[in-house]
Amino acid sequence: MPESQPSDSSSEKTEDFAEVLRSLRRKEGTWVGWGQACQQLQKAGYTAQQIFEETGFEPVQQNQIVVASQVYQSIVQGNVPEEVRSRFERTGSDTLYELRILNQEERAAAAELIVEKGIDSEGRTRLPKP
Secondary structure, three states, X not given: OOOOOOOOOOHHHHHHHHHHHHHHHOOXXXXXXXXXXXXXXHHOOOOHHHHHHHHOOOHHHHHHHHHHHHHHHHHHHOOOOHHHHHHHHHOOHHXXXXXXXXXXXXXXXXXXXXXXXXXXXXXXXXXXXX
8 A cells, every 4th residue: 555645545546556456466457558557657646666565576677667657658649550559569678668768759660660661679769868
């Protein structure tokens, strides 16, 4: 349970968080959903350590997928082609995490280039550098 209780401590909210934790523990859905779920729990007052203890997601992994899911949402809003969205929805949190330093337009362009050129997770670290 979170150290400080969320402002809405109704049993419905508690059940919602229990379901989010259960879903993370079972690794249901995509990494994008996992990142959004971790962020939801953090905003509700759960610490990275508490999330780890409940789900098995290490704090470093939580950070990566939370940030990468934000980058993913950014490229989706940048109207990247379906092929790019689909590719990164399935896999690629490590790649998108590296694009965090770019603005939305640059992220979208880099994501398209990564898919177009078939760049792997080793090659992607050179893209964001000026």
